[in-house]
Amino acid sequence: MSDLTRMTAAGLAEKIHSREVSAVEVAQAHLDRIAAVDGDVHAFLHVATDAALASAAMVDERIAAGAAPASPLAGVPLALKDVFTTSDMPTTAGSKILDGWRPPYDATVTARLRAAGVTILGKTNMDEFAMGSSTEYSAFGPTHNPWDTTRVPGGSGGGSAAALAAFEAPLAIGTDTGGSIRQPAAFTGTVGAKPTYGGVSRYGLIACASSLDQAGPCARTVLDAAMLHEVIAGYDPMDSTSIDQPVPAVVEAARHGAGGDLSGLRVGVVRELSGEGYQPGVRASYEDALRQLEKLGAELVEVSCPHFEYGLAAYYLILPSEVSSNLARFDAMRYGLRVDGGASAEEVMAATREAGFGPEVKRRVILGTYALSSGYWDAYYGQAQKVRTLISRDFAAAFEQADVLVSPTTPTTAFPIGDKVDDPLAMYLNDLATIPTNLAGTAAMSVPSGLADGLPVGLQVMAPALGEAVMYRVAAAYEAARNSEDGVVIDRVPSLEVSS
Amino acid sequence: MTAPTLVDYAEVLERFDPVLGLEVHVELNTQTKMFCGCPTTFGAEPNTQVCPVCLGLPGALPVVNRIGVESAIRIGLALNCTIAPWGRFARKNYFYPDMPKNFQTSQYDEPIATGGYLDVPLDDGSVFRVEIERAHMEEDTGKSLHVGGATGRIHGAEYSLLDYNRAGVPLIEIVTKPVVGTGERAPRSHVRTSRRCATCCAHSGSPTCAWTRARCAATPTSR
Amino acid sequence: MSAEPAAAHISREEVAHLARLSRLAVTDGELDVFAGQLEVILGAVARVGEVAADDIPPTSHAVPLQNVFRPDELRPGLTQEQALAGAPAAEDGRFRVPRILGEEA
Numbered sequence: 119m120s121d122l123t124r125m126t127a128a129g130l131a132e133k134i135h136s137r138e139v140s141a142v143e144v145a146q147a148h149l150d151r152i153a154a155v156d157g158d159v160h161a162f163l164h165v166a167t168d169a170a171l172a173s174a175a176m177v178d179e180r181i182a183a184g185a186a187p188a189s190p191l192a193g194v195p196l197a198l199k200d201v202f203t204t205s206d207m208p209t210t211a212g213s214k215i216l217d218g219w220r221p222p223y224d225a226t227v228t229a230r231l232r233a234a235g236v237t238i239l240g241k242t243n244m245d246e247f248a249m250g251s252s253t254e255y256s257a258f259g260p261t262h263n264p265w266d267t268t269r270v271p272g273g274s275g276g277g278s279a280a281a282l283a284a285f286e287a288p289l290a291i292g293t294d295t296g297g298s299i300r301q302p303a304a305f306t307g308t309v310g311a312k313p314t315y316g317g318v319s320r321y322g323l324i325a326c327a328s329s330l331d332q333a334g335p336c337a338r339t340v341l342d343a344a345m346l347h348e349v350i351a352g353y354d355p356m357d358s359t360s361i362d363q364p365v366p367a368v369v370e371a372a373r374h375g376a377g378g379d380l381s382g383l384r385v386g387v388v389r390e391l392s393g394e395g396y397q398p399g400v401r402a403s404y405e406d407a408l409r410q411l412e413k414l415g416a417e418l419v420e421v422s423c424p425h426f427e428y429g430l431a432a433y434y435l436i437l438p439s440e441v442s443s444n445l446a447r448f449d450a451m452r453y454g455l456r457v458d459g460g461a462s463a464e465e466v467m468a469a470t471r472e473a474g475f476g477p478e479v480k481r482r483v484i485l486g487t488y489a490l491s492s493g494y495w496d497a498y499y500g501q502a503q504k505v506r507t508l509i510s511r512d513f514a515a516a517f518e519q520a521d522v523l524v525s526p527t528t529p530t531t532a533f534p535i536g537d538k539v540d541d542p543l544a545m546y547l548n549d550l551a552t553i554p555t556n557l558a559g560t561a562a563m564s565v566p567s568g569l570a571d572g573l574p575v576g577l578q579v580m581a582p583a584l585g586e587a588v589m590y591r592v593a594a595a596y597e598a599a600r601n602s603e604d605g606v607v608i609d610r611v612p613s614l615e616v617s618s
Numbered sequence: 619m620t621a622p623t624l625v626d627y628a629e630v631l632e633r634f635d636p637v638l639g640l641e642v643h644v645e646l647n648t649q650t651k652m653f654c655g656c657p658t659t660f661g662a663e664p665n666t667q668v669c670p671v672c673l674g675l676p677g678a679l680p681v682v683n684r685i686g687v688e689s690a691i692r693i694g695l696a697l698n699c700t701i702a703p704w705g706r707f708a709r710k711n712y713f714y715p716d717m718p719k720n721f722q723t724s725q726y727d728e729p730i731a732t733g734g735y736l737d738v739p740l741d742d743g744s745v746f747r748v749e750i751e752r753a754h755m756e757e758d759t760g761k762s763l764h765v766g767g768a769t770g771r772i773h774g775a776e777y778s779l780l781d782y783n784r785a786g787v788p789l790i791e792i793v794t795k796p797v798v799g800t801g802e803r804a805p806r807s808h809v810r811t812s813r814r815c816a817t818c819c820a821h822s823g824s825p826t827c828a829w830t831r832a833r834c835a836a837t838p839t840s841r
Numbered sequence: 842m843s844a845e846p847a848a849a850h851i852s853r854e855e856v857a858h859l860a861r862l863s864r865l866a867v868t869d870g871e872l873d874v875f876a877g878q879l880e881v882i883l884g885a886v887a888r889v890g891e892v893a894a895d896d897i898p899p900t901s902h903a904v905p906l907q908n909v910f911r912p913d914e915l916r917p918g919l920t921q922e923q924a925l926a927g928a929p930a931a932e933d934g935r936f937r938v939p940r941i942l943g944e945e946a
Binding site: 220221223315329358359361425430431432434442446450452453454456459461466467468469471472475477481484485488491497498501502504506507508510542543546558560 | 851856859860862864865868874875878879887888890897899900902906909911924927928930
């Protein structure tokens with residue numbers, strides 16, 4: 119039998135549902151793999167061995183009893199970013215301030231995964247409260263990129279992406295506030311999608327910036343991501359920003375796209391996201407990608423989004439402002455860490471937040487408090503919200519001319535651990551191409567686009583709000599073309615077992 | 619600094635004309651809290667009418683209570699206010715242990731009702747018109763019990779105990795314009811005003827409000 | 842013209858004040874580091890002021906939704922035990938916290 123950990127989620131599901139292999143065997147194979155390699159990768163903060171096996175056993179029982187599987191992904195293992203509450207596992211959001219906290223409730227995403235019979239293997243590492251682009255800001259130590267363990271896997275969802283690239287799980291969940299699903303996908307040669315804002319419930323997702331946060335699927339193939347997308351997406355009355363409309367038929371779109379025909383489709387090449395500041399290898403890969411898309415029958419259209427260049431500035435005002443308010447609740451009174459820093463509640467709050475938050479969180483909380491203070495509100499937060507409107511208008515105009523837009527996902531490939539950790543601004547530049555989508559609430563995904571200097575590169579495909587079907591279609595077509603041309607990228611990831 | 623001297627009440631009334639600004643908090647008599655499905659009834663055991671939302675647990679999100687908003691609109695109409703065609707909630711950020719999120723979800727510059735009035739009958743048979751500045755929706759905080767110290771009050775307490783059953787209970791805050799010209803009737807008139815606010819709410823045709831639970835804060839200044 | 846910040850300058854004292862407002866007992870060493878970093882970041886984000894946007898409406902949420910309500914119906918919440926399970930300290934069914942000084946800023 120082929121190695122179960124090398125298979126796709128779709129392939130595993132087929133074998134489990136036809137009883138060729140049990141969900142328990144599949145879970146065990148992945149748990150073994152985690153035990154073998156996670157010492158080097160550190161993708162997981164918590165591995166839920168017993169719960170995973172118990173959940174898989176239930177799937178097997180149900181299938182043995184002749185019942186239909188709870189979902190097309192029943193029995194398939196998954197790595198869950200540690201930013202979703204789980205009633206049976208600790209939930210830290212990568213922060214010391216929540217170390218040891220066990221939430222009394224499940225996030226909607228968690229509940230949907232359970233209801234779908236997906237096997238939750240454990241919780242993955244992340245930058246503290248999803249603030250960062252390298253997973254180095256986790257309070258529990260960095261995650262290492264399986265392609266080169268001296269390098270970062272991206273962030274904030276570096277744990278989820280690394281788990282996929284290290285074959286510790288075929289599926290993972292991420293969250294994307296400014297690129298935290300897509301940038302790690304690009305850095306690890308995997309697939310990650312940020313759905314339309316409101317497409318997936320945020321209930322139980324520990325907030326970073328509420329108006330930007332969005333949960334989404336991560337996988338090694340476009341089809342797997344689409345299957346997971348359909349499991350977690352959809353209306354939730356517990357999230358008042360949840361969209362009460364049918365989930366786009368992304369699985370069908372991915373299957374259709376894999377056929378490789380994009381004729382009649384207009385692909386917008388965003389002028390502002392194609393040039394300056396990109397690593398030469400990334401640019402070369404991008405030019406290749408454009409040629410491929412043309413070969414698939416797509417019509418390339420150059421589009422201009424003049425306000426994108428202000429996206430980073432607007433984002434780094436809006437995000438810290440929301441963060442400073444969202445993170446106020448971590449005050450040592452009701453849950454989480456309490457540091458005995460004085461006799462009064464006020465002193466204990468300040469001492470606990472000082473000890474419990476890492477430097478990046480503190481920087482952003484302070485920056486947000488500044489941007490929201492009365493003397494600066496108009497010039498900073500207020501102005502950033504207007505720029506946000508202009509970026510949405512840029513998208514709207516571009517989507518008049520094109521069905522999807524493309525760009526490199528990131529300006530560079532994965533950088534060495536320690537390279538940017540003390541230079542916040544350099545770190546922020548990673549999100550240049552991913553941020554506009556979050557500001558506009560539209561959809562985007564990253565799909566593997568070959569290697570540059572031996573490291574993975576991602577192609578970003580952007581779609582209008584609720585335009586996920588066309589996005590998956592283009593991504594699947596591109597993936598199929600790349601695979602047939604130069605093989606599956608992820609197959610070239612170094613084996614990690616020898617070093618453990 | 620000179621030491622303050624006490625002045626006789628009658629003399630005060632002679633020398634000053636009191637100006638009162640009232641902020642009357644009235645509880646909206648909904649079944650459930652403003653942003654979650656927890657009950658609002660009084661007298662339950664501590665922390666038994668709470669959920670992830672009103673406890674401000676990480677990840678929890680608010681969803682507004684339709685009846686809460688409807689009641690606030692009815693009260694606004696009963697107070698002869700203009701109802702805003704569009705509005706939203708804002709966060710009032712400040713740290714305090716009785717506030718689970720360390721911000722209060724409230725209305726800031728876009729209150730649901732503005733610019734009304736209320737006629738308050740006084741004991742002498744006259745009617746006093748109080749102008750209403752605005753009325754806005756907000757959520758209540760938790761309740762602190764201060765332990766230790768002589769008085770059971772916050773000052774001198776050794777520690778505090780918190781019960782969040784009240785946290786998230788819907789309130790409407792009615793803010794009057796400065797009330798001028800009440801003279802010696804000032805204390806009575808402001809009690810009357812707040813009671814009148816509450817009865818008015820109770821008669822607003824909504825299942826709304828328990829006037830006995832109205833709270834009132836007056837900001838007296840004088841001129 | 843848009844309200845453009847004159848200069849993105851942030852002093853060490855200002856950072857200390859903001860940290861106090863944010864309930865962060867930062868150290869002197871952190872103040873030095875943060876003041877420098879925040880000045881660089883503010884210099885970069887102040888670019889939003891270059892955009893002429895006086896007549897542009899602000900966007901707070903990208904997907905406009907309105908009149909999203911919940912029916913006034915009871916939903917099961919937490920038990921007292923569940924509510925207090927994560928508490929650093931509890932007493933008599935309540936969260937126990939250090940004495941409150943009562944200043945609000």
